[in-house]
Amino acid sequence: MSTDDTTTTDASTESKCGASEAKSASKASTETESKCGASTTETETESKCGGSSSSSSSSGCGASSSSEEEEVGATVDDFESEPGRLIAVGLGPGKPEGMTSRAKGALADAEHIVGYTTYIDLVPDEITDDAEDIYSTPMCGEVSRTEEAIDRALAGNDVAIVGSGDPNVYALAGLALEILESKGGTASAVDFEVVPGVPAAQSCGARLGAPLVNDTVSVSLSDHLTPMEEIESRLHAIAPEGFTISIYNPWSRKRRENFQRCCEILLEHRDPDTPVGIVHGAARDDEETLITDLGTLPELGEEDIIDMTTTIVVGNEDTYVWDDRMVTPRGYETKYDY
Ligand SMILES: C[S@@+](CC[C@H](N)C(=O)[O-])C[C@H]1O[C@@H](n2cnc3c(N)ncnc32)[C@H](O)[C@@H]1O
Structure with a gap:
């Protein structure tokens, strides 16, 4: 998961994932473009994949009083495909030698890898090189990034969402389940799994x-x-x-x-x-x-x-x-x- 402070780091990620014609307009501070799963709604948030009806969060984090809550968009009914898998993978503290072999295996099996840019950088090159798509966004935007991962899984892809340490320690495992539930999905439908890492x-x-x-x-x-x-x-x-x-x-x-x-x-x-x-x-x-x-x-x-x-x-x-x-x-x- 990301840490909590807003930065304006640039990113230039383009992402294609799943089913019909979702489209999102990236924020000026990021060049993230994402197409994945469900509706055709345009949003002004970074990295909205699944077609939220509205979202204008600049980052969803930090102490900025102007930040608005990120909203969850598409529901499971907006996806026609058989769901894929969603795995929350803990990378451990930093270098690849600190990752568990199970985490490396889960990432190698994933078609799409989603995460905060700094954490994606911690994933060994041989794994990112082989992945079908990497979706990375700058710090913050945890809700939209997690929803992106979920929507890609609902659209039929095998998706890993990565974070440092362990997904259960101040990280995105819980948020993934909460968003999935709010979309009317089930953990078993997307074969949700947490792969632990060293906190x-x-x-x-x-x-x-x-x-x-x-x-x-x-x-x-x-x-x-x-x-x-x-x-x-x-x-x-x-x-x-x-x-x-x-x-x-x-x-x-x-x-x-x-x-x-x-x-x-x-x-x-x-x-x-x-x-x-x-x-x-x-x-x-x-x-x-x-x-x-x-x-x-x-x-x-x-x-x-x-x-x-x-x-x-x-x-x-x-x-x-x-x-x-x-x-x-x-x-x-x-x-x-x-
Ligand atoms: C949002 S929490 C994520 C925790 C992570 N899920 C874990 O299990 O370690 C981020 C905080 O974890 C700690 N942290 C993460 N990586 C670290 C590292 N390599 N060395 C020391 N502290 C680290 C720092 O306190 C940092 O502010």
Whole structure:
């Protein structure tokens, strides 16, 4: 799935997929053209495939007050073909060696691969070269991109929609099922399947040593879909408990204050000496890792290591640092001598 902040990256994707004469006019900021499955409605959104009756979302993400909700368009009844397959594939953190062989196999079998441009770039070239069609759009537009994938599947194609990490972790597996349901379809009709990938928390945990060995919760600081007051209330609920905390979407230019607020709340409940691991770009070329403590974390918000491809792991009260590794004891020491 995409991360949550609006960019104006250019894309020049043309897409052809399925049945009758859907047509969509791309947004000026993208050159995406998509033809796939159902009605003949023109839309002004990027990448509308299936013929929404109306949509004028510029991106559907970020904090822009002018963004309008993306609307789901064609229903299953608009498609005449036997549905194909729809697979949500998790790519893992970055390079192809971090992908599961099942994910590679599922992508190799897919006729169409759909995703945010950055994620499509993570798919090995030999797979994209062999695919019948690649449909990539810039960041955001998650709803229209997911609908595009669904409409292509409803039009009879075998489609993979890709995202980093795992499709069940702040990603599009749920959205795909929700849109499919809203179109009057069923998961079994399109043979929907989720192919898991290694989530960022686990990839980053591996870089840091063994910080996630006991109970862990994840929190996303993106307020694109969850209001910040709700995120704050969740942080207040989990911070006093004995969990290790994985923080996704920790920082972006548009919501740098969310990061500072998160640090303040954690410091209300946890010792400033609590070990914190920061991993930027796990398994990517710009990977960077830092182990620090909670008291130092707020001053790192403006450093390059914390951005939209960073995951932060905040230890629990038992987590310690040994030889540059974070260690969260599982509890064996309470039962065994070693
Ligand atoms: C929208 S979430 C997607 C999570 C993804 N589905 C997963 O399972 O990891 C995007 C966030 O995941 C984290 N992330 C994704 N890839 C990462 C990487 N290679 N290294 C560190 N964090 C990463 C960052 O916190 C980023 O802001």
